[in-house]
Amino acid sequence: MTCLQSLGTVIAEISAANSPWWVFNPTLRNYAEILTSPTYLIFFRNSMVISLAVVVVTMLVSIPAAFALSRMKFWGSATLATGVFLTYLVPDTLLFIPLFKIFAYLGELTGIEFIDHWWMLIIIYPTLTVPFCTWIMIGYFASIPKELDEAALIDGAGYLQILTKIFIPVALPGIIAATIFAFTVSWAQFLYPLAFTTSTDQLVLPVGIVTTLIKGDVFNWGQIMTGALLGAAPPLIIYAFLMDYYIAGLTAGATKG
Amino acid sequence: MAEVSLRKVVKHYDETPAVRGIDLEIADKEFIVLVGPSGCGKSTTLRMIAGLEDITDGEIRIDGELVNDTPPKDRNIAMVFQNYALYPHMSVYENMSFALRLKKVSKTEIKTQVENAAQILEITELLQRKPKQLSGGQRQRVAMGRAIVRNPKVFLFDEPLSNLDAKLRVQMRTEIKRVHQKVRTTTVYVTHDQVEAMTLADRVVVMNGGIIEQVGTPTEVYHHPATKFVAGFIGSPAMNFMPCVLEESAGALRVRLSDGISLPVPAERVPRYRLYAGRGALILGLRPENISDQRGALMPGQEVFKTVLDVTEPMGMDTLVHFMVNGADVCGRVSANAGTVAGQAFQLVADMAHMHLIDDRTGQVI
Numbered sequence: 038m039t040c041l042q043s044l045g046t047v048i049a050e051i052s053a054a055n056s057p058w059w060v061f062n063p064t065l066r067n068y069a070e071i072l073t074s075p076t077y078l079i080f081f082r083n084s085m086v087i088s089l090a091v092v093v094v095t096m097l098v099s100i101p102a103a104f105a106l107s108r109m110k111f112w113g114s115a116t117l118a119t120g121v122f123l124t125y126l127v128p129d130t131l132l133f134i135p136l137f138k139i140f141a142y143l144g145e146l147t148g149i150e151f152i153d154h155w156w157m158l159i160i161i162y163p164t165l166t167v168p169f170c171t172w173i174m175i176g177y178f179a180s181i182p183k184e185l186d187e188a189a190l191i192d193g194a195g196y197l198q199i200l201t202k203i204f205i206p207v208a209l210p211g212i213i214a215a216t217i218f219a220f221t222v223s224w225a226q227f228l229y230p231l232a233f234t235t236s237t238d239q240l241v242l243p244v245g246i247v248t249t250l251i252k253g254d255v256f257n258w259g260q261i262m263t264g265a266l267l268g269a270a271p272p273l274i275i276y277a278f279l280m281d282y283y284i285a286g287l288t289a290g291a292t293k294g
Numbered sequence: 295m296a297e298v299s300l301r302k303v304v305k306h307y308d309e310t311p312a313v314r315g316i317d318l319e320i321a322d323k324e325f326i327v328l329v330g331p332s333g334c335g336k337s338t339t340l341r342m343i344a345g346l347e348d349i350t351d352g353e354i355r356i357d358g359e360l361v362n363d364t365p366p367k368d369r370n371i372a373m374v375f376q377n378y379a380l381y382p383h384m385s386v387y388e389n390m391s392f393a394l395r396l397k398k399v400s401k402t403e404i405k406t407q408v409e410n411a412a413q414i415l416e417i418t419e420l421l422q423r424k425p426k427q428l429s430g431g432q433r434q435r436v437a438m439g440r441a442i443v444r445n446p447k448v449f450l451f452d453e454p455l456s457n458l459d460a461k462l463r464v465q466m467r468t469e470i471k472r473v474h475q476k477v478r479t480t481t482v483y484v485t486h487d488q489v490e491a492m493t494l495a496d497r498v499v500v501m502n503g504g505i506i507e508q509v510g511t512p513t514e515v516y517h518h519p520a521t522k523f524v525a526g527f528i529g530s531p532a533m534n535f536m537p538c539v540l541e542e543s544a545g546a547l548r549v550r551l552s553d554g555i556s557l558p559v560p561a562e563r564v565p566r567y568r569l570y571a572g573r574g575a576l577i578l579g580l581r582p583e584n585i586s587d588q589r590g591a592l593m594p595g596q597e598v599f600k601t602v603l604d605v606t607e608p609m610g611m612d613t614l615v616h617f618m619v620n621g622a623d624v625c626g627r628v629s630a631n632a633g634t635v636a637g638q639a640f641q642l643v644a645d646m647a648h649m650h651l652i653d654d655r656t657g658q659v660i
Contacts, residue, residue, distance in 0.1 A: 109590035179552040187346050192393035192444075202392075206383040 039201060067263040077264060079238055080245030083155045085271070088223040090159045095166040095219040100212065102167075104176035104200050108186060118175055125168035133232050136161060142235070157240045158230055162223045169222075172216035177211030178204060213279050221272050242268045296357035296370075296447035296480055296567030297322050298343060303352035305338050305504075314504040315352065323478045325471075326469045329491035330501035330527070337452055339501070345369050345452050351538050357447055372441035373450040377456060378433045380425040386412075386436050387421040391445045411442040414476060415469075431462045435469070449474075451483040457489065468495060487652060488528050491517065497529045500524045517648075522577065522657045525650055529616065531582050533651070534624045538578040542571040549578050549649070552620050557635070560595045567651055567660060579650035582614065587634075590644045595647035606634045615640065 071077050105111075107120040140151040140161075151157045181204065189199045205212065230241045240248065246264040250257045298320040305313040313335040320326050328336040341347040343354060345366035354361050361369050372393075380389050387408055394404045412418040415435045425433055434454060441449055441479070451470070457465045471494055474481055485491055491498045492512040500507045500515060508520040519525035527532045539550045540559070546565055547559035557578075559567055570576060588598065604623075607614040608630065615626045615634050626642055634640055651660045 045299070136559065182377060182379065184375040184377055185381065187344075187366075188373065188375060188379040188440075189381075189392075191344060191366045191373050193396040194392075194442075195367075198396065203381055207381070 038187040067259040068267075071260055071263045071267065076237055076245065076249055080240055080242045081267075083240065083245075084224055084242040084268070087155060087158050087162070088220050089126075091162040091166060091223040092216055092219045093160065095161050095170050096164065096212065096216065097187075098167050099170040099174055099215060101200065102171045102177050104196075104204055106171070108183075108199075109176045109196065119170075121168050121175075122172045125165075125172065129165060129228055132164070133228055136229075137232055152233060153235050153239055155230075155234060155241065157164065157233060158223075158226075158241070161229055161233065162226060165226070166219040166222050170219055173215045173218070174208065174211055178207050181207055217272075217275055217279060220275060224268075224272055297355075298448055298480060298482065299353075299355040299358075300339070300343070301353050301355075301446055303339070303342060303354060304350045305335070305342060305347060306350045311504055313342070316501075316504075316506050318499060318509065319359065320480060320482065321552040322480055325474050325481045325483065325494060325495075325496045326499060327483045327485060327491040327495035328499045328501055329488055330507075331486060333355050335504040336499075336501045337486045340373075340452055340482060341542055343448070343482060344371055344373050344423075349415045351389040355583075356609065361385070370444075370447045371450055372444050372446040372448075373452065374434075374437045374454045376453040378425070378437045378457075380433060380436055380440075382425050385422050385424055386417065386428070387535050389425070389436060390421075390440045390443050407443050407445075408439075411439045414442060414473060415439050430458050431466060433465055434458065438470070438473060442473070446479065448611040449479050449481040451481065451485075453485055454483075455485070455487075463476060463490075470494060489530065492528070500527060502527075517562070519579075519650065519659055521659060522579070522652045522654075525579050525652065525659060529640070531625050533579045533581050533650070534585070534622070536580070536619050536622050536624060537654075538576050540567060540571045540651070541577055547571060549646070549651075551578065555599045556599075557597045557646050557649075558595070559649070560647050563649075563651075570651065570660060572652070575654040577652040577654050579625070579652055580644060580646075581648065582627045584648045585642055586645070587622065587632040588626040589629065591648070592643065593645070594647050596643050598641055598643055600639055600641050601638050603634055603638060605637050606636050615642075646647075 061260070102121070106114055109267060134281070137152070140157065143149070150159075162247045185203060186199050189203050194202065227243045230244045233267075234240055234244070237245070237249065242264070246261060246268065250261045250264060300316055300318040300320075301315060302315050303313060304311070304315050311525070313551075316335075316339065318326075328337050328339060338347060342349050345361065345364060349362055356369055356371070362533055370534050381392065384392065389402045390408045390411060394407060399407075408421070409418065412421055415438060417432065417435050417439060420428060420432060420436070428436065434457075437454070454470070455466050458466060466484055467490055470483075474494075483490075483494060487506075495512055498512055498515050499509050502523050508515055508524045510518070510520075515524055515528050519528065519533075522535070526535065536551050541548045541550050541556070545564075546561070547564050548556050549559060550556045592598065601617040601619070603617050605616040607616075610630065612630050613628050613632065613634055615628055617624055617626070628634055628640075628642070632640075652658070
């Protein structure tokens with residue numbers, strides 16, 4: 038509701054302690070300002086490019102990893118599978134300072150400036166998304182009957198063909214669930230971009246809204262809410278379209294098929 | 295078409311032996327059925343032939359070629375699984391053509407082969423459907439079609455009918471036999487169902503505890519079992535086993551089951567059994583159909599005895615009767631109209647011409 042009110046109205050309503058659910062003078066000015074603001078569009082573009090790239094990187098790593106860990110039994114594979122999940126249990130609040138130091142050191146070592154560049158988040162986010170997505174897909178792949186890959190082996194398929202021609206199509210709900218997860222985590226990530234990016238043109242949406250629309254102690258509530266709502270839209274749209282697949286993915290193997 | 299040869303094949307899972315050195319020669323075009331209880335090593339043997347399990351020791355040859363280290367795709371075999379293992383995202387046509395597409399066979403050739411196989415199995419109208427739109431029997435036909443299309447050297451079936459209901463199982467059993475008569479490909483078929491084994495096989499391989507107990511035609515393993523295990527496993531209801539003593543008098547032998555029941559040994563068996571007269575640890579094996587009611591005059595080797603029936607089970611065509619001999623439950627098969635009543639005395643006839651004498655210490659049929 039606040040996104041449909043001007044800043045003056047919001048302040049007046051807060052002072053008068055009126056219900057925020059009633060909008061007496063709705064306006065789309067906040068939307069017009071946000072959508073025509075070059076900085077907001079940069080935040081949006083940064084977030085979108087990073088999230089899509091992270092989804093691609095995550096899938097490229099997680100799918101083969103999950104396939105190998107669930108089907109190709111090798112020495113230490115079970116321990117490795119558990120290890121993958123355990124890495125996800127380490128909170129990012131513990132990791133961002135060491136990671137910052139590592140990238141600062143790498144920057145000095147290689148001469149490539151990692152800090153304060155939006156693209157370096159594409160390298161960092163998979164540390165959050167890959168373990169969980171791999172774990173989800175290990176479970177999903179494990180629910181695919183072993184006879185299916187044995188039949189494919191006998192039919193003459195190699196492991197890569199089994200993965201691409203059998204596993205990926207059969208496990209599509211699980212892969213979509215992992216994709217949604219990876220996109221949402223990347224899109225909503227706040228701590229890492231806050232720590233690693235500072236320049237306005239390098240910010241992503243969640244950090245950008247907070248840092249540019251709060252000026253000192255002035256909260257531009259209308260625009261903050263508009264930015265938040267527009268920022269929440271892409272994951273919502275994806276959820277709405279893919280919810281059935283998402284649920285199927287999360288509940289795979291729970292009951293006998 | 296090919297022979298399959300297993301020599302001293304051993305399989306261990308860590309320290310646990312699953313197959314303990316089996317020898318088996320399967321002839322070209324032969325239909326061999328591996329049968330035995332759960333855990334006897336029959337599926338492991340099949341999977342070793344397929345290349346899905348490594349072998350611990352021994353050698354496996356297909357068409358004379360050693361395949362111990364050959365991957366499954368290069369063995370030119372096709373396998374039908376218990377749960378069909380159809381690719382769920384592909385249509386029946388795509389399922390059946392998958393192997394040929396991987397081999398980069400031309401589209402027209404694929405089409406011809408798939409249509410031929412579909413015609414043999416009468417599934418032409420199902421080619422565009424997905425597996426989930428098919429019944430259990432249709433899925434099993436598609437799984438067989440996928441195997442036939444490849445024109446492999448050997449067909450491997452791993453309990454393909456176990457997921458079907460009883461009626462469909464009988465239908466598909468006939469179907470498998472019909473297909474084999476048409477395509478004449480060497481077939482190795484695994485089942486725990488001895489009826490399937492008897493009806494399908496050219497030769498039956500009875501396995502137990504990782505070894506082969508007996509290899510023979512269905513008639514051989516039924517009428518001339520080599521061991522107590524085979525005698526008890528093949529046949530339904532199972533063969534009766536009764537502890538007994540062999541008594542000799544005036545050159546003839548009699549099997550004494552209890553004070554009330556003593557049965558004659560047929561004259562032609564006397565020389566074979568004479569050594570065992572007076573020794574303990576003997577078991578008389580007699581199939582239920584060899585314990586019946588009296589129908590006309592007694593034939594040589596038949597002997598009448600009287601017992602009290604415990605339970606009667608009318609089967610329609612005939613009636614199964616159960617009674618106790620020396621603490622062992624014994625089953626007989628009598629005419630449906632024999633007038634059997636549980637709890638009452640009844641006169642039965644034992645046909646000793648079909649008796650089996652088993653050495654209980656070795657488990658071997660004498």
